[in-house]
Each structure stands twice: as structure tokens, then as C-alpha cells.
Amino acid sequence: MGFLHHTFSEVYARRNNWLTRVDIRVKLLYIISLLSINVLAKNISVPLFFLFTSFVLILSIKVPFPVMIRNLLLPMSLAIFILLMKGLHEGERVWMSFSFIGYKVALKEEGLWSGIHICSKVLGGVSLVMLLSFTTTIRQLCTGLKWFRIPNTVIELLSFMYRYIFLFLDEVATIWIAQKSRLGHASWKKMIQSFGILGGMLIIRAFERSERTCEAMQVRGYKGDGILMLNLSPWRKREYFFTTGILLLVPLLVYAGTIPVW
Amino acid sequence: MHITEGILPPQWVFTWFAVSTPFVGVGIYQVKRKKKTVPGYLPLAGMLGAAVFVFSCFPIPVIALNGMATSHPCGTGMSAVLLGPFVSVFIAAIALLIQALFLAHGGLTTLGGNVFSMGILGSFSGYFAFKTAQRCGLSLFWCGFLAGVISDLFTYFGTSLELGLLVIHKGGSFFRAVAEIFGMFMMTSQGVLCIVEGIVVGFVLVFIYKRRPGILLSLGIIKDDTKPIQI
Numbered sequence: 001m002g003f004l005h006h007t008f009s010e011v012y013a014r015r016n017n018w019l020t021r022v023d024i025r026v027k028l029l030y031i032i033s034l035l036s037i038n039v040l041a042k043n044i045s046v047p048l049f050f051l052f053t054s055f056v057l058i059l060s061i062k063v064p065f066p067v068m069i070r071n072l073l074l075p076m077s078l079a080i081f082i083l084l085m086k087g088l089h090e091g092e093r094v095w096m097s098f099s100f101i102g103y104k105v106a107l108k109e110e111g112l113w114s115g116i117h118i119c120s121k122v123l124g125g126v127s128l129v130m131l132l133s134f135t136t137t138i139r140q141l142c143t144g145l146k147w148f149r150i151p152n153t154v155i156e157l158l159s160f161m162y163r164y165i166f167l168f169l170d171e172v173a174t175i176w177i178a179q180k181s182r183l184g185h186a187s188w189k190k191m192i193q194s195f196g197i198l199g200g201m202l203i204i205r206a207f208e209r210s211e212r213t214c215e216a217m218q219v220r221g222y223k224g225d226g227i228l229m230l231n232l233s234p235w236r237k238r239e240y241f242f243t244t245g246i247l248l249l250v251p252l253l254v255y256a257g258t259i260p261v262w
Numbered sequence: 263m264h265i266t267e268g269i270l271p272p273q274w275v276f277t278w279f280a281v282s283t284p285f286v287g288v289g290i291y292q293v294k295r296k297k298k299t300v301p302g303y304l305p306l307a308g309m310l311g312a313a314v315f316v317f318s319c320f321p322i323p324v325i326a327l328n329g330m331a332t333s334h335p336c337g338t339g340m341s342a343v344l345l346g347p348f349v350s351v352f353i354a355a356i357a358l359l360i361q362a363l364f365l366a367h368g369g370l371t372t373l374g375g376n377v378f379s380m381g382i383l384g385s386f387s388g389y390f391a392f393k394t395a396q397r398c399g400l401s402l403f404w405c406g407f408l409a410g411v412i413s414d415l416f417t418y419f420g421t422s423l424e425l426g427l428l429v430i431h432k433g434g435s436f437f438r439a440v441a442e443i444f445g446m447f448m449m450t451s452q453g454v455l456c457i458v459e460g461i462v463v464g465f466v467l468v469f470i471y472k473r474r475p476g477i478l479l480s481l482g483i484i485k486d487d488t489k490p491i492q493i
Contacts, residue, residue: 031370039272039371047268071366075266082269082425089429089439121268126366129267133363141363153294153304158356160308161315165360168316192458196465199317203344203470206313207306207477214302223301 012134017061019135023235024144026242031132033250038124041257044117047124049256054127063134071130072123079122083115090114138162147232164209171205172198264361264376265424267369274427279374282355285382289352307345311353314341315360335459338380339388339413340466343406344481347389354381379420388413402471402484403464410463414456418447 013020038047058068084107087095091110098105136144142155175198179185184194214222270278296303318337337357342350355377361367368376391412395405426440447453470477471484478484 035267035371038268039270039275075268075366075369078264078266079269082428085425085439085443086429088442089435118269122266123268125267125369125371129362129370130366151290151294153290153297154352154356156304157293157308157311157352158359160305161312161353161356162360164309164312165315168312169319172316192461193465195462197469199340199462199466200469200473202313202317203310203466204474204477206309207474210302210306210309213305213309217305218301 010137012061012063013137013140015061017135019057019061019131022135022242023233023239024136024140025147025232025235026239026246027132027136028144028148029243030246031128033246034128034253035125037250037253037257038121038128040254041121041124043257043259044120045259046253046257047120050124051120051127054124054131057131058127058134061135068127068130072126075122075126076119079119082118083112086111086115086118143232164206167209168202168206172202175201264358264368265372265379265421267362267372269369269428270372270375270424271428274424275371275374277374278372278378278424282351282374282377282382285348285351286355286377289348289350289355292346292348293352307349307353310341310344311356314344314353315357318357335410335455335462336380336384336414336417338384338417339391339409339411339459340406340463342385342389342413343392343409343463343467343483347385350385350389351377351381354385375424379424380417383416383420384413387416403468406464406467407460410460411456414452414459418452418456419444422447 034050038050041047055068059065087107088105089108089111091108091114093109094106095109095112096107138159142159145155145158146152179194179198183190185191293303293307314337317340318335338350338354341353344350345353355373358368358373358376358380359370362369362373362376388409392405392409395408400408422440422444425443426436429439430436467478467483475484
């Protein structure tokens with residue numbers, strides 16, 4: 001689970017570059033608008049434009065290409081699964097048919113085109129989310145969510161959970177190595193038992209830690225009210241410029257998404 | 263089991279958000295109310311949420327592929343047993359948001375759909391399976407086992423339903439698509455995984471009961487820790 005620690009450590013989002021310096025409110029406005037356009041797009045050109053632009057922007061802040069591809073692998077596998085499902089169930093014109101363990105498989109043209117459309121949307125959408133995650137820390141995200149009037153309880157719990165995921169990942173890694181080195185994973189049966197002990201220990205430690213944290217918070221005057229200390233800076237010229245940009249860009253992209261071209 | 267960004271068309275994006283929002287809203291309200299009366303509730307919910315999130319990242323080897331690939335548990339059954347169904351839906355929504363942003367599992371426009379299948383169906387089915395098993399007098403292990411298995415099965419069914427609905431207006435057979443997707447999930451890694459998750463949840467509860475029964479008592483999972491229960 002080592003890669004998870006790396007993933008959650010905001011290694012790219014904590015770098016100082018032109019994209020991480022963009023105000024979170026502007027970033028959220030852009031990502032929400034562009035994701036909506038991506039979902040509404042009726043052709044593959046707009047989602048592929050998002051994919052290309054996001055990749056160029058992410059590469060410009062020196063995120064390694066293999067990291068981007070690794071993030072795309074899982075969504076793409078599901079997108080290909082959908083492509084096959086659509087090809088099997090949608091439309092009437094058979095594009096290709098064959099027999100598979102006694103089951104007649106017929107891929108239809110309309111379904112496959114529709115599947116390709118979905119694949120392009122997956123690529124466009126995931127690349128936009130990657131752009132946000134590679135340039136935004138969880139603290140910035142919480143600040144942005146507060147500005148968008150998301151309830152404080154949501155932001156508090158989000159920041160709490162995110163803060164403690166690291167600690168628990170470390171604890172799990174330590175117990176995991178200890179179990180492995182003492183033949184706790186020698187057989188499949190032993191491994192399942194070890195998982196159970198590991199999960200149980202995790203819950204016990206989470207419970208104990210929550211008691212200690214609560215005491216520490218109460219010492220500092222916590223009585224069950226808000227714990228957020230997020231400061232929003234006033235908008236500068238730059239933010240107004242970016243917002244005007246998205247206002248001009250949205251109608252253009254919405255129109256481009258409706259043009260029946262590939 | 264995460265539906266990836268971009269897969270759902272606009273009408274289903276809105277539908278699933280509309281279905282999920284009230285459940286998440288009740289979860290938020292419950293946490294907000296409890297944290298005012300019990301100051302330690304917010305850290306407790308946050309830590310247990312983080313622990314369940316990490317639990318859901320355990321790489322469990324897929325036996326059918328001779329351990330060449332790994333899958334991971336959902337964890338919603340366990341969080342529903344520990345925190346109750348509505349708070350579990352809320353925790354699942356936050357976990358799905360984190361996964362969508364940092365792991366590219368799921369997505370932001372598909373968050374409503376994923377909350378419906380993993381959060382709502384997974385939490386409520388797991389919680390009711392646990393409570394029903396408890397009322398039937400089953401041992402703690404079997405109660406946990408059923409919560410894990412049933413919550414996973416409902417999650418897979420929810421995802422199959424959401425994916426099956428994609429072909430409904432386009433001349434496709436909805437029931438056949440749902441059955442095929444569900445069958446494919448069960449035949450590959452998920453069929454075995456739901457049983458494994460059930461066993462692990464059972465072991466987790468038994469382990470906590472043996473080591474710190476007070477935790478299960480304070481979370482309302484067992485009634486009285488002075489009276490020994492069947493494990």
C-alpha cells in the first residue's frame with residue numbers, strides 16, 4: 001500500500017508553480033463548468049480537447065507521464081467494459097459476431113459508436129479531475145468548499161478523515177510487515193485471519209486516538225462547535241480575469257459540444 | 263465498483279444526485295446534532311471513517327487469478343455496523359470524494375450514482391442484515407459476516423442497475439444487461455471478494471469484542487458487556 005501514501009501526500013499539489021498558485025475558487029469554477037460541458041457533450045471532439053489540454057497543463061508542471069497513465073488505467077478499463085456492454089446491447093446493425101463458449105456474441109455498430117463516445121467522455125472527465133487533484137491540496141479544497149457554502153460538518157469531517165488516513169496507513173504498513181515476517185500471510189486462510197486482526201486493531205486504534213484527540217481539543221476549548229480556521233483571501237485582478245475567461249469559454253464550448261463532428 | 267467520471271449521461275447524473283442528497287443530508291444532520299451533545303463524536307466519526315477508508319484499501323488477492331491480481335473491500339458494511347446507516351452514507355460520500363480526487367476511482371459527476379450504490383444500498387443492507395442476524399440470535403462473527411456479504415452484494419447490484427439503465431432508452435434489454443453485468447462482477451473477482459469481506463468483518467468484530475468490548479458497547483453494537491455473548 002506504499003503507493004497510497006505517496007498518492008495522499010499531495011506531493012505534486014504542494015509544489016510551487018503557476019497552476020498551484022491559481023485561487024481554489026477559480027479552479028473549482030473551471031472544473032465544475034468543464035465537467036458539466038464534458039457530460040453534456042454530444043461529440044468526442046470536446047472531451048478529447050479537454051484530455052489534450054489537461055495533459056499539456058499537467059505536463060507543464062512536471063508531473064511524470066507514467067503517473068498520469070497509471071491514474072487513467074482503472075477508469076479506462078471500466079470505459080472499455082461499457083464499450084463492450086453497449087456494443088452487445090444497443091442498436092441493430094451487427095458489426096461483428098462470433099461464438100464464445102457456446103454463447104453467440106454480436107457487436108452492434110450503433111452501440112460501439114455510443115461506447116466510443118463514452119470512452120472519450122471518461123478520458124476528458126478523468127483528466128480534468130486529475131488536473132484539479134495534482135494542483136490542489138486538501139486544505140485549499142476545504143477553503144473552496146466553504147466559499148461554495150458546503151456545510152461546515154462536511155468540511156470538518158473531510159479534513160479529519162484526510163488528516164488521519166496517513167497515520168492509519170503508516171500503522172497498517174507496520175502491522176502488515178510484522179504479520180508477513182512472522183508467516184501471517186503463509187497460507188490463504190492465515191492471510192484472511194491476519195486481515196481480520198489488522199482491521200480490528202485499526203478500529204481499536206482509531207477509537208483510542210479519537211478519545212485522545214477529543215481530550216486535546218477540549219483542552220483548547222472545543223465544545224462540539226466549529227473547528228475550521230480557513231481564511232479566504234479577497235479576489236484580485238487575476239481571479240476576475242480568470243472568471244471572465246470561463247464566462248466567455250462556457251458558451252463557446254457548449255456550442256462546440258453540440259456540433260455533430262467527430 | 264466505482265462508476266468512472268463521464269460514464270453517466272446528464273439525466274442520470276441529476277437523478278442519482280437527487281436520490282442520494284436526502285440520505286447524505288440526514289447523515290450530516292445526525293453528525294451535526296451528535297457533535298453538539300457528545301463533543302467527542304466528530305473525532306470519533308472522522309477517525310472511524312479514516313480507518314474504514316484504509317480498511318477498504320486492503321489489497322486482497324483474487325483466488326480465481328491465483329493471486330496475480332488484487333481487489334479491495336467496500337468497507338460500507340463495517341462502517342454501517344459501527345456508525346449506523348445514515349452516518350455511514352455520509353462517510354461513504356466523503357470517502358468517494360477523496361477516492362475520486364486522489365485515486366481516480368469514481369468521479370465527481372458520478373458521485374451521486376456511487377453514493378447510491380456503495381453508500382445507500384451498501385450501508386442500509388449491511389446494517390439491516392447485521393440487526394436481523396442479531397435478532398435471530400446468530401453469533402457475532404456470523405452477524406458481521408452477513409453484514410459484509412449482503413452490503414457487498416447490494417453494492418454490486420446497485421452498480422449493475424446503474425450501468426444497465428444506460429441501455430434502457432436505446433433499444434437494449436435492461437434486465438438482460440443488469441443480469442449480465444451482475445453475473446460478470448460475480449464471476450470475476452467480486453463473487454469471492456464479498457465472501458472474503460464477510461469473513462474479515464466477522465473476524466474484526468470478534469477481535470474487537472475479545473480485546474476491547476467497551477468499544478462495541480459504546481457504539482451500541484452490543485447491549486451489555488458484562489453478559490458474555492456468542493462469538
